[in-house]
Amino acid sequence: MRITPDEVMELLDQGMSQAEIARQVGVTRQYIYKLAREGGYEPKWTKLTQHIPWDIPSEFKGNALYQGFRAIGWVRWRGPASLTQSQYERARAIWRKLKAFNQVIDFDPKYPAVPGLTNGPGFAYVPRRESDGDYMIRIKPGVKLTPVGKKIWRMPEEWPERKE
Numbered sequence: 001m002r003i004t005p006d007e008v009m010e011l012l013d014q015g016m017s018q019a020e021i022a023r024q025v026g027v028t029r030q031y032i033y034k035l036a037r038e039g040g041y042e043p044k045w046t047k048l049t050q051h052i053p054w055d056i057p058s059e060f061k062g063n064a065l066y067q068g069f070r071a072i073g074w075v076r077w078r079g080p081a082s083l084t085q086s087q088y089e090r091a092r093a094i095w096r097k098l099k100a101f102n103q104v105i106d107f108d109p110k111y112p113a114v115p116g117l118t119n120g121p122g123f124a125y126v127p128r129r130e131s132d133g134d135y136m137i138r139i140k141p142g143v144k145l146t147p148v149g150k151k152i153w154r155m156p157e158e159w160p161e162r163k164e
Contacts, residue, residue, distance in 0.1 A: 005039030008032055012041065048073050051149040053137055054107040060122035068094040069105055069123070072136065076152035080162035088162050095159050098136050102128045106138035 003025050011021050018036065022029040033041075048070060060066060071083055071091035080088050098104065103125045111124040118124065132139045136155040145153065 003027075003032075003035065005035045008035045009039040009041060012036060045070060045074075048077065051077070051146050051152060053143045053145055053149055053153060056107065056122075057109070060107070060109065060120065063118055063120040063123050064090075065094070065105065065118045065123035065125075066107075073152045075160060076154075076156065077148065080160045083162075085162070092159050095136070095156070097125065098155065101125070104128050104132050104136055104138050106140075 003021070008021060012018070016024075018032045019029045022032045025032070051073065052070070056066065068090045071087045072094060074083055075088065075091050083091070094105075104127075105123060106126045107123055109122050111118075111122055113120050114124070126138055129138075134155050135153050137143065137153050
């Protein structure tokens with residue numbers, strides 16, 4: 001069975017995953033991804049990147065705290081059902097830590113990895129300061145907040161429940 005980029009986009013819009021489409025058509029998920037990109041599809045993380053408050057060099061993007069931070073942003077922007085269960089749990093765990101210890105997340109390439117907290121350098125949990133306001137990030141010179149970023153990086157009082 002042949003499938004076009006437009007047909008892939010239509011199925012994605014209906015809520016099917018790339019893997020489901022691939023199984024249905026009898027091709028690889030990677031091929032469906034290629035067709036989706038031809039049809040104009042952008043991965044969700046690409047859309048979120050423009051609202052991340054720091055310019056993150058690629059060597060820091062494998063950091064587990066960065067990955068969790070992105071998941072928090074996605075929950076705050078698109079809702080908890082937009083993530084896998086494990087991504088949602090990671091985001092909630094980070095939110096709980098920020099709340100329990102009155103901390104924020106900061107990025108600085110000079111931060112070392114902290115075993116048990118971060119798997120790589122660049123990101124750290126730091127004590128909240130008054131200048132951070134109600135954000136979950138360190139507010140300092142160089143931090144850029146888009147209008148969407150001003151909403152998604154605020155610290156929610158309650159974490160949204162994920163309904164299956």
